[in-house]
Amino acid sequence: MADATSVLHVSPVIPVVTIDDPQHAVPVARALADGGIRIIELTLRTESALTSLKLIANEVPDILVGAGTVVTPGQADAAVAAGAQFLVSPGVTPALLRHMLTLNIPVLPGVATVGEVMAVLESGLDAMKFFPAGPAGGPKYLAAIGAPIPQVQFCPTGGISLASAPDYLKLPNVSCVGGSWLTPRDAVESNDWGRITELAREAAGIGQLREP
Numbered sequence: 655m656a657d658a659t660s661v662l663h664v665s666p667v668i669p670v671v672t673i674d675d676p677q678h679a680v681p682v683a684r685a686l687a688d689g690g691i692r693i694i695e696l697t698l699r700t701e702s703a704l705t706s707l708k709l710i711a712n713e714v715p716d717i718l719v720g721a722g723t724v725v726t727p728g729q730a731d732a733a734v735a736a737g738a739q740f741l742v743s744p745g746v747t748p749a750l751l752r753h754m755l756t757l758n759i760p761v762l763p764g765v766a767t768v769g770e771v772m773a774v775l776e777s778g779l780d781a782m783k784f785f786p787a788g789p790a791g792g793p794k795y796l797a798a799i800g801a802p803i804p805q806v807q808f809c810p811t812g813g814i815s816l817a818s819a820p821d822y823l824k825l826p827n828v829s830c831v832g833g834s835w836l837t838p839r840d841a842v843e844s845n846d847w848g849r850i851t852e853l854a855r856e857a858a859g860i861g862q863l864r865e866p
C-alpha cells in the first residue's frame with residue numbers, strides 16, 4: 655500500500671476530476687493515463703461519483719484513483735468500499751480525521767492555516783492538501799509555512815493553472831499540485847479525449863522543478 659507521501663510523488667499534477675455521467679469515467683482516466691498522468695482525485699460531488707470511482711478502480715489499473723471532497727466519515731467508508739486508493743478532504747474536523755486514519759489507506763487532509771497544519775501533524779501525518787491554495791495565500795503563504803514547519807509536504811489545490819503550477823512546484827514543501835484544468839467539463843461532455851490527453855501531457859511535462 656502506498657503512503658500519503660508517495661501519493662504526492664506519482665505525478666506533478668493530481669487532476670481533480672468531477673464526472674456526471676459514469677460512462678465518461680473510464681475514457682477520462684485512460685485519456686489522462688495516455689498523457690502520462692497516473693493519478694486522479696475523483697470528487698464525490700455528483701450522485702454517481704461512487705459508480706465512476708468503482709469503474710476507474712476496476713478498469714484502469716495504471717491509474718491510482720482516490721476520492722476527493724470527502725467531508726463525512728460515511729463518505730470515506732463509501733469511497734473505500736468503491737475502491738478508492740486514497741482519500742482527500744477539503745478541510746478537517748477531528749472526527750473526520752480520526753475516522754479516515756482507521757481506514758488503512760493514504761489520507762491527504764485539507765488544511766489552510768498554520769493551526770490546521772499543526773493539528774494534522776499531531777495526528778501523525780506530514781502530507782496534506784493545501785486548499786484553497788490561491789485564495790488562501792498562494793506560493794508566498796506556503797513558503798512562509800515552510801519556515802517554521804519544514805517537515806510537511808503539500809499538494810496545493812484550488813485556483814491553480816498550468817501557468818501558475820511552476821510557482822508552487824519550485825517550493826521545497828510542495829511535491830505536486832492539484833487542479834481541475836486537465837478535465838474541462840466541455841471536453842468531457844463532448845467526449846474530446848484527445849484534448850484531455852493533450853492537457854495531461856502538458857501537465858506531466860512540468861516535471862519536478864526542484865531536487866527531490
Ligand code: 3PG
Pocket residue numbers: 670697722723785811812813814832833834835
Ligand atoms: C478541489 O476540490 O480541489 C478544487 O475544486 C479544485 O480547484 P480548481 O477547480 O480551482 O482547480
